[in-house]
Amino acid sequence: MTKIPHRLYLTEDQMPKQWFNLRAVMKEQPDPMLHPATLQPMTERDLYPIFCEELARQELDETHAYIDIPEEIQEIYKMYRPSPLIRAYALEKALGTPAKIYYKFEGNNTSGSHKLNSAVAQAYYAKQQGLSGVTTETGAGQWGTALSEACSYFDLTCDVFMVKCSYEQKPFRKAVMRVFDGSITPSPSTTTEVGRKILAEHPDTTGSLGCAISEAVEAAVKSNGSKRYVLGSVLNQVLLHQSIIGLESKIAMEQLNEYPDIVIGCAGGGSNLGGLIAPFMADKITGKSNPRIIAVEPASCPSLTRGKYAYDFCDTGKVTPMARMYTLGCGFIPSANHAGGLRYHGMSPILSKLYHDGYMEAVSYEQTKVFDAAVLFAKRETILPAPESAHAIRCAIDEALKCKESGEAKTILFGLTGTGYFDMVAYENYLNGNMNDYIPTDADLQVGFNSLPDIPQNKNI
Amino acid sequence: MTKIPHRLYLTEDQMPKQWFNLRAVMKEQPDPMLHPATLQPMTERDLYPIFCEELARQELDETHAYIDIPEEIQEIYKMYRPSPLIRAYALEKALGTPAKIYYKFEGNNTSGSHKLNSAVAQAYYAKQQGLSGVTTETGAGQWGTALSEACSYFDLTCDVFMVKCSYEQKPFRKAVMRVFDGSITPSPSTTTEVGRKILAEHPDTTGSLGCAISEAVEAAVKSNGSKRYVLGSVLNQVLLHQSIIGLESKIAMEQLNEYPDIVIGCAGGGSNLGGLIAPFMADKITGKSNPRIIAVEPASCPSLTRGKYAYDFCDTGKVTPMARMYTLGCGFIPSANHAGGLRYHGMSPILSKLYHDGYMEAVSYEQTKVFDAAVLFAKRETILPAPESAHAIRCAIDEALKCKESGEAKTILFGLTGTGYFDMVAYENYLNGNMNDYIPTDADLQVGFNSLPDIPQNKNI
Numbered sequence: 001m002t003k004i005p006h007r008l009y010l011t012e013d014q015m016p017k018q019w020f021n022l023r024a025v026m027k028e029q030p031d032p033m034l035h036p037a038t039l040q041p042m043t044e045r046d047l048y049p050i051f052c053e054e055l056a057r058q059e060l061d062e063t064h065a066y067i068d069i070p071e072e073i074q075e076i077y078k079m080y081r082p083s084p085l086i087r088a089y090a091l092e093k094a095l096g097t098p099a100k101i102y103y104k105f106e107g108n109n110t111s112g113s114h115k116l117n118s119a120v121a122q123a124y125y126a127k128q129q130g131l132s133g134v135t136t137e138t139g140a141g142q143w144g145t146a147l148s149e150a151c152s153y154f155d156l157t158c159d160v161f162m163v164k165c166s167y168e169q170k171p172f173r174k175a176v177m178r179v180f181d182g183s184i185t186p187s188p189s190t191t192t193e194v195g196r197k198i199l200a201e202h203p204d205t206t207g208s209l210g211c212a213i214s215e216a217v218e219a220a221v222k223s224n225g226s227k228r229y230v231l232g233s234v235l236n237q238v239l240l241h242q243s244i245i246g247l248e249s250k251i252a253m254e255q256l257n258e259y260p261d262i263v264i265g266c267a268g269g270g271s272n273l274g275g276l277i278a279p280f281m282a283d284k285i286t287g288k289s290n291p292r293i294i295a296v297e298p299a300s301c302p303s304l305t306r307g308k309y310a311y312d313f314c315d316t317g318k319v320t321p322m323a324r325m326y327t328l329g330c331g332f333i334p335s336a337n338h339a340g341g342l343r344y345h346g347m348s349p350i351l352s353k354l355y356h357d358g359y360m361e362a363v364s365y366e367q368t369k370v371f372d373a374a375v376l377f378a379k380r381e382t383i384l385p386a387p388e389s390a391h392a393i394r395c396a397i398d399e400a401l402k403c404k405e406s407g408e409a410k411t412i413l414f415g416l417t418g419t420g421y422f423d424m425v426a427y428e429n430y431l432n433g434n435m436n437d438y439i440p441t442d443a444d445l446q447v448g449f450n451s452l453p454d455i456p457q458n459k460n461i
Numbered sequence: 462m463t464k465i466p467h468r469l470y471l472t473e474d475q476m477p478k479q480w481f482n483l484r485a486v487m488k489e490q491p492d493p494m495l496h497p498a499t500l501q502p503m504t505e506r507d508l509y510p511i512f513c514e515e516l517a518r519q520e521l522d523e524t525h526a527y528i529d530i531p532e533e534i535q536e537i538y539k540m541y542r543p544s545p546l547i548r549a550y551a552l553e554k555a556l557g558t559p560a561k562i563y564y565k566f567e568g569n570n571t572s573g574s575h576k577l578n579s580a581v582a583q584a585y586y587a588k589q590q591g592l593s594g595v596t597t598e599t600g601a602g603q604w605g606t607a608l609s610e611a612c613s614y615f616d617l618t619c620d621v622f623m624v625k626c627s628y629e630q631k632p633f634r635k636a637v638m639r640v641f642d643g644s645i646t647p648s649p650s651t652t653t654e655v656g657r658k659i660l661a662e663h664p665d666t667t668g669s670l671g672c673a674i675s676e677a678v679e680a681a682v683k684s685n686g687s688k689r690y691v692l693g694s695v696l697n698q699v700l701l702h703q704s705i706i707g708l709e710s711k712i713a714m715e716q717l718n719e720y721p722d723i724v725i726g727c728a729g730g731g732s733n734l735g736g737l738i739a740p741f742m743a744d745k746i747t748g749k750s751n752p753r754i755i756a757v758e759p760a761s762c763p764s765l766t767r768g769k770y771a772y773d774f775c776d777t778g779k780v781t782p783m784a785r786m787y788t789l790g791c792g793f794i795p796s797a798n799h800a801g802g803l804r805y806h807g808m809s810p811i812l813s814k815l816y817h818d819g820y821m822e823a824v825s826y827e828q829t830k831v832f833d834a835a836v837l838f839a840k841r842e843t844i845l846p847a848p849e850s851a852h853a854i855r856c857a858i859d860e861a862l863k864c865k866e867s868g869e870a871k872t873i874l875f876g877l878t879g880t881g882y883f884d885m886v887a888y889e890n891y892l893n894g895n896m897n898d899y900i901p902t903d904a905d906l907q908v909g910f911n912s913l914p915d916i917p918q919n920k921n922i
Contacts, residue, residue: 005473006539012466078467079551079843090540090614108569110845110880152840153551172633172885178892179839378640379613382540384571419571421882424636431639 007084008252015082016251017069020243021058022274022350023236024065025282028357030236030349031324031457033059034311039455042321049221050229050320051237052125058237067240069121076120076153077244080109085252086416090380092400099403101396102258103416104249104276105383110176111146113386113418114272115232118241119143122230123150132226133157135219137187137212139166140341141173142386142418143232148182159227161187161215165206165336173422187212194218194317208333209344214317233269234314234323234348242275249413250279260291260413262399266391267295267304267362268341270348276415277360284359294399295351295362296391298370299439300338303328303347304355304362306445310452310461312346322453325352331451335438339426340367340387345448363395366437370394371430374420386418387426468545469713476543477712478530481704482519483735483811484697485526486743489818491697491810492785492918494520495772500916503782510682511690511781512698513586519698528701530582537581537614538705541570546713547877551841553861560864562857563719564877565710565737566844571637572607574847574879575733576693579702580604583691584611593687594618596680598648598673600627601802602634603847603879604693609643620688622648622676626667626797634883648673655679655778669794670805675778694730695775695784695809703736710874711740721752721874723860727852728756728765728823729802731809737876738821745820755860756812756823757852759831760900761799764789764808765816765823767906771913771922773807783914786813792912796899800887801828801848806909824856827898831855832891835881847879848887 023029032041047056058067069077088101106114126134133156138144144160151158160182167174167186174184187207188195192215198205205211213231220229232238253259263280265273273295283289295304303326312327314320327346334343347355354360367387374390376397377383385393396414403410420427429435452458484490493502508517519528530538549562567575587595594617599605605621612619621643628635628647635645648668649656655675659666666672674692681690693699714720724741726734734756744750756765764787773788775781788807795804808816815821828848835851837858838844846854857875864871881888890896913919 006536007473009470012468075467075550076843089536110839110843112882116843149843153843171889172882175885175889175892176845176882179836179845179888181840375640378571379642382537382571382577382610382614384637384640421573421633421637424633427640428632428636431636 004087004256006089007086008255009084010082010248010252012078014251015077016244016247017074018066019069019240020247020278021061021065021067021240022278022281023062025285027285028353029062030353033321033323036318036322050217052129052228054125054128055122055237058240059235070124073121073124080116082248083108085249088381091377094376094380095397095400095404097400097404098407098409099400100409100411101400102253102413104245105416106245107386107416107419111142111149112421113142113146114242114245114275115143115146116149117244118232118238118271119146119150121241123147123154123156126156126228127154131156131228133159134230135159135216135227136230136232137161137209137216139163139209139343141166141170141422144182145173145176147230147232148177148180152180158182159219160184161189161212163187163207163209163212169425170422187215189215192218194319198317208316210316210330213315214319217315217319233271233344234346236350238271239274239348239350242271243278245272245275245415246278246280249276258411259289261410262292262294262412264294264296264392264395264412264414266342266388266415266417267297267347267351268388269344269346270351272415272417274348274351281354281359293360294395295355295360296395297362297364298338298340298342298391299364299366299437301328301334301343302364303345305364308449308452308461309352309356311455311457312452314346323349325349326355328445329448329451332448337436337438338367339429339435340370340391342388342391365391365394366439368430368435368437371435373397383416384420385416386420387423389417392416465548465717467550468547469716470545471543471709471713473539475712476538477705477708478535479527480530480701481708481739482522482526482528482701483739483742484523486746488746489814490523491814494782494784497779497783511678513590513592513689515586515589516583516698519701520696531585534582534585541577543709544569546710549842552838555837555841556858556861556865558861558865559868559870560861561870561872562861563874565706566877567706568847568877568880572603572610573882574603574607575703575706575736576604576607577610578705579693579699579732580607580611582702584608584615584617587617587689588615592617592689594620595691596620596677596688597691597693598622598670598677600624600670600804602627602631602883605643605645606634606637608691609638609641613641619643620680621645622650622673624648624668624670624673630886631883648676650676653679655780659778669777671777671791674776675780678776678780694732694805695807697811699732700735700809700811703732704739706733706736706876707739707741710737719872720750722871723753723755723873725755725757725853725856725873725875727803727849727876727878728758728808728812729849730805730807731812733876733878735809735812742815742820754821755856756816756821757856758823758825759799759801759803759852760825760827760898762789762795762804763825764806766825769910769913769922770813770817772916772918773913775807784810786810787816789906790909790912793909798897798899799828800890800896801831801852803849803852826852826855827900829891829896829898832896834858844877845881846877847881848884850878853877
């Protein structure tokens with residue numbers, strides 16, 4: 001038998017030419033998005049003021065399993081993809097595990113994460129529609145960077161509302177976005193009505209993703225039709241674009257004659273997890289195979305493991321449609337000491353439904369344990385992971401250690417979503433012993449749950 | 462004809478198993494390193510107190526063209542190599558040039574540059590010799606990061622003397638080294654005799670590479686034999702290890718049925734340039750082909766274009782052997798406003814000899830022109846380049862624009878040595894219009910030349 005290589009790159013010819021739409025094989029669909037005023041399901045037309053038309057179509061498409069990737073997007077994918085499927089030989093050796101650990105590494109592009117896969121698609125459709133630009137929010141900055149890159153490529157403007165505390169803590173993220181002509185506003189700001197309202201109520205707030213989404217949506221809606229809002233996670237369309245991760249992984253594993261027993265991904269809004277697991281989850285739903293699929297989230301922002309499956313707003317300002325998802329409440333703001341990203345209050349409706357229906361497991365970890373894993377991984381595999389990605393590493397290590405105990409040589413696949421170059425303040429705190437863990441009490445969580453919309457659909461949660 | 466792919470990765474089987482030693486095909490050898498006390502050529506044994514024995518052997522080897530890469534090093538190379546050979550379709554289109562532009566991208570590893578290729582080798586030989594660790598200097602931090610990574614992998618200690626101004630300006634570089642257990646001391650420091658001496662003479666100095674080298678050498682020599690000094694550039698052994706860049710490039714181009722008309726690399730101490738050009742320069746020396754080979758350096762540190770070809774110390778404290786090279790004088794310190802790396806006062810003796818003998822051209826650029834090229838490249842090719850690498854980009858763009866004028870479809874290959882994530886202060890200054898150019902006057906350079914050693918060998922320069 002030929003030895004399995006450390007890194008497997010598909011050739012350009014082997015790269016997927018279609019995205020995969022998991023909804024088309026789901027036995028039951030996620031509950032529909034609701035119009036916040038009428039509480040009726042959003043139609044494609046309802047979405048046009050917010051999203052590009054093609055993206056609105058993709059958002060609601062429950063029937064087409066495969067959707068062609070436009071050639072121009074394929075060309076850009078070829079500029080930074082395929083991403084490698086890597087066999088973690090050195091990590092396996094360090095752990096002394098019989099498990100085979102693979103990871104799909106999405107960090108080898110300048111945005112530093114998988115976010116570029118959807119940014120390119122969304123910028124492309126905005127250009128096709130003749131728009132002048134897009135608006136968005138960013139927290140840690142990965143999405144804002146990816147979108148700035150994509151918009152720069154298509155000569156679109158890119159207005160990024162960046163969560164204020166990140167804006168102040170991560171000046172270099174801001175600088176990278178500026179290289180790509182991104183225009184960055186700390187959020188909440190006085191440039192939007194909703195921003196001014198939030199500032200009037202909470203003058204000292206350091207912002208949240210939910211606030212920044214509200215501002216970005218308002219900026220798009222008030223652009224006289226010249227701009228649309230784009231989002232880097234949560235949405236069905238984003239999971240569709242990110243399916244490239246899972247599709248490439250599956251093709252690469254097939255070339256190695258491998259199939260994962262366990263698929264692991266970190267979960268904030270669900271973009272990486274939904275993309276990575278897509279084809280494997282399809283196999284599971286259709287009975288072709290039965291891999292364990294594990295979502296990993298921070299103990300300080302535990303939407304799947306401790307949230308409610310309820311209708312909620314996607315933003316803090318309550319200007320977006322409502323989605324049924326696992327949520328901590330749109331008013332939930334993670335503890336300021338939380339350093340590891342994945343801070344969103346909700347979770348992709350697709351993943352929420354699959355989790356609710358028992359197709360997926362979820363675990364949560366405290367951040368010091370996550371950074372333990374990150375540093376071990378960096379030293380053995382020579383890649384400095386993003387803290388977000390390190391959640392998946394932590395879980396993969398723990399599963400590999402269980403294999404060591406049981407003697408089982410399971411095949412583990414996890415998603416390494418990105419690199420940690422812009423997270424060095426968090427790493428320094430960890431190395432200096434200044435990182436604390438925080439697990440919200442039930443009472444803490446109740447504050448967030450109190451912000452859930454009081455609508456009939458939520459009566460029995 | 463099949464379209465040339467955007468990115469070509471060799472398979473593991475196609476990766477080189479030997480380094481290439483350019484000296485073995487040179488018609489005339491570089492002048493030998495001299496012992497600073499006796500002015501006699503250094504013997505292998507003379508080098509043992511400073512370098513590992515195998516590395517001392519490699520340093521002096523003028524006869525073996527191919528040197529086996531030990532299997533353990535090959536295994537580590539496979540963890541982050543092969544690096545892609547990329548066709549710059551988008552840049553070509555933006556320039557409207559008939560030229561075909563290729564670049565070899567060495568930045569996709571956590572150290573962020575090609576430096577890891579030699580760091581891995583030097584750490585390996587230190588481990589083989591049973592040492593407890595190594596000492597080194599770092600300026601911008603690429604080499605210190607790479608060496609920390611490599612030492613962490615082999616469980617060696619890594620003492621890094623970091624030029625004080627970089628230490629203060631780049632806290633995140635320091636943090637990355639700490640993840641890999643690197644121990645970092647700002648230089649000049651009070652931990653060495655030479656450091657204390659320099660501080661007594663220049664209490665306000667912000668340090669230089671030359672000072673940091675002096676301190677690192679002293680720390681190794683005074684370790685009771687438990688440590689050795691390692692260097693990331695200039696040395697023959699480093700160029701040997703970096704030949705992996707050129708060898709992979711040549712194999713990949715052969716697969717595409719291509720051969721470069723022009724090979725371009727940035728040049729500080731010469732590690733990347735020497736590695737990239739090695740097999741192409743061999744073809745040129747032996748008459749198999751005749752590519753133009755261009756070294757690109759900053760106008761503010763112009764060792765090839767305005768330096769003297771003379772014997773000089775490799776460090777400011779004058780504790781190292783002397784090498785004959787193009788040099789600005791070991792007392793030369795580049796202007797503080799210079800942001801683009803490549804700040805070393807000298808140049809690899811191998812490259813110096815080849816340049817002196819007419820095998821190579823050299824050009825210099827002011828830094829604003831370099832950052833113009835960096836930003837254009839980032840926007841079109843979606844990779845944020847290190848400022849060092851952007852020197853090569855600038856030259857490649859200018860050569861491609863010449864092709865546009867002449868209508869010639871030349872094939873250009875350049876080395877993209879690394880990424881710019883840790884250089885965002887410089888990018889911000891550029892974007893804010895706060896970056897100035899500086900070209901030293903002849904009188905400025907004379908100050909450096911005055912520091913050249915007053916020895917018989919230098920009488921006629």
